[in-house]
Amino acid sequence: MFLVGLSGGIASGKSSVVQVFRDLGCAVIDADAIAHQVVKPGYPAYHRIVQAFGREILLENGEINRQALGSIIFRHSEKRKLLNAITHPDIRKEMLKQILKYLVQGYRYVILDIPLLFETKTMLRFMKHTVVVYCDPQTQLSRLMQRNGLSREEAEERIAAQLPLEEKRQLAQHILDNSGEWEATRRQTLHLHSQLEDSLDFLPLRLGLFAGFVGIIYLLSQHLLL
Ligand SMILES: Nc1ncnc2c1ncn2[C@@H]1O[C@H](COP(=O)(O)OP(=O)(O)OP(=O)(O)O)[C@@H](O)[C@H]1O
Numbered sequence: 001m002f003l004v005g006l007s008g009g010i011a012s013g014k015s016s017v018v019q020v021f022r023d024l025g026c027a028v029i030d031a032d033a034i035a036h037q038v039v040k041p042g043y044p045a046y047h048r049i050v051q052a053f054g055r056e057i058l059l060e061n062g063e064i065n066r067q068a069l070g071s072i073i074f075r076h077s078e079k080r081k082l083l084n085a086i087t088h089p090d091i092r093k094e095m096l097k098q099i100l101k102y103l104v105q106g107y108r109y110v111i112l113d114i115p116l117l118f119e120t121k122t123m124l125r126f127m128k129h130t131v132v133v134y135c136d137p138q139t140q141l142s143r144l145m146q147r148n149g150l151s152r153e154e155a156e157e158r159i160a161a162q163l164p165l166e167e168k169r170q171l172a173q174h175i176l177d178n179s180g181e182w183e184a185t186r187r188q189t190l191h192l193h194s195q196l197e198d199s200l201d202f203l204p205l206r207l208g209l210f211a212g213f214v215g216i217i218y219l220l221s222q223h224l225l226l
Contacts, residue, residue, distance in 0.1 A: 002109045002201040003099070003126055007117035008133035009165040010158055011144035013178035013185060017133050018113050020189045026196075027102040029095055031114040038090040039064050048086045053079075074161070088122075108202035118168045128201050131192065132172035134165055135179040 008014040022028050038045045041062050049057070049064060053072065059065045073080035095112065102110045114123060117130070124130070135143070137159075144155045169175055174192055178185040 001103050001205050002128035004111045004129045005117045005127035006113050006131040012135045013133045027107040027110045029098050029112045034094045045087050045090045119163050130172045131174040132168045133176045134169050139179050
């Protein structure tokens with residue numbers, strides 16, 4: 001098995017591309033969904049966040065007010081580091097669990113949809129392939145304004161909080177250019193899908209696991225025969 005890290009910028013089209021991969025039957029792990037899950041009431045990170053940030057970041061139903069927390073960490077970088085230190089280990093553990101599940105199910109590769117793949121960098125070294133869903137700055141701005149009902153200033157502020165898409169584009173092995181018609185992006189996605197399907201990058205780990213398994217059976221049989 002091998003890992004494919006997929007990223008992009010805010011409103012660049014990641015979710016739309018990921019949906020194509022899902023429809024094709026690919027194994028996809030959604031880092032954002034996991035990040036939402038690990039801070040739900042009852043999970044260990046929830047208690048640590050309430051301890052660190054106080055009960056004023058809670059909604060009436062006891063869930064974490066993501067908007068309130070978001071605006072705190074947007075203004076104070078040390079608080080963002082603290083929140084990351086609380087949540088990232090749990091997010092990585094859950095990702096690993098899901099990767100192992102897909103490995104056992106026999107998938108050759110898993111696509112990890114990680115919005116901040118290139119900003120946080122910690123997961124990059126595990127990725128055999130990296131993909132950026134790119135679109136030009138003007139298109140990104142207008143799609144974000146339209147989708148989220150934001151003013152130009154608000155949209156620009158959110159885009160500026162991330163690494164520029166142009167830089168991510170330089171760092172990725174595969175670029176899906178979503179600046180134009182959706183059909184053109186869909187075709188690029190189908191092409192990348194066939195490249196991943198044809199790749200033999202899954203073989204080393206599978207052969208390694210097979211050799212390990214044979215080794216264990218051999219050792220056990222020797223042990224039982226003695
Ligand atoms: N090629 C396209 N043409 C027109 N609209 C598009 C195209 N691709 C995506 N969109 C629209 O742009 C918006 C952003 O797309 P999408 O939600 O897939 O981006 P995203 O990268 O997942 O965003 P975020 O990370 O902010 O959630 C959506 O409203 C989507 O319908």
